[in-house]
Amino acid sequence: MEEYAREPCPWRIVDDCGGAFTMGAIGGALFQGIKGFRNAPSGMSRRFAGSLAAVKQRSPILAGNFAVWGGVFSSIDCTLVYLRHKEDPWNSIISGAATGGILAARNGVPAMAGSALIGGVLLALIEGVGILFTRLTAEQFRQHGPFEDPASLGFPGGGNPQNYQ
């Protein structure tokens, strides 16, 4: 897959919702499969049955929670794009914090603050890693001019290279 550009704004909500749901579904299937396997009574067939039951029962719920997170996050992201007229890492960080806060709204103000902090820090980490990767990959494409080192031009008689800078 070549460059995966994000969708333009209103559709980004649908796209992010689906991506988060997929992530939750697959991750939840793996996690609950292992958990159900370990929690089941002994015997291989029973273990697999327990694993399957856990996956069936719980992974859609995790996927749904992820989807809600992604949808709210993306909605706030798009609102911020509309309000601030620019797209930068701050949008993601703010919407991560706001999403964390909104989704913990039923648990009281301290829980909201904690969730918002976690959301903001998480998104800041993600954005930071993204920027870091962009920097690192940009490094190897940096242009090296052919006249970078004037001494290598080899002027006969050792002309003063400082003239060329």
Add this chain to the structure above:
Amino acid sequence: MFSDRDVGSPQSPFVSPYLNFDPAYLPEATQPEFIFPEGASKQRGRFELAFSQIGASCMVGAGIGGASGFYNGLRMTVLEGQTGKLRRTQLLNHVMKRGAATANTLGVVAVMYSGFGVLFSWLRGCDDELNTLGAATTTGMLFRSTSGLKKCGLGGAVGFGLATVYCLITSRDRINSFLESKS
């Protein structure tokens, strides 16, 4: 071709030669002309559309489930004679519960369908109606696979039927032209 006389306009001779020619020499553009990267397909494939489809079916499921939950909640609260605050809370519970359940179900179905679709188009190397039919049938079978062989087959049949209807609608033009060419 690059002179002023062909265009027949009193332009200054210092205009760029690239702007100064008869547009009739350009090939007629009958379809949109885009430059695609080397090796890239000209359409978005199943993978690029998958996340939007999953998200859309999730949201549609939440909407349908919420509406039906609201209706059910109204009926149940009237039957049980709940009013005021209690009724409001019960309504909210119904809406949230049914909405989340339906959204999860539809979303899981969409994830399965997209996964199978991507897998089939990757395996077969092409993207056509056969992939849609196969993916829908396998999705139905997988979704019902834990509740017995009969239900599994029934799920597959439902998936196949829906996919057939979808394919008949989307490729109606091609089928029509095929039938006309035969008769």
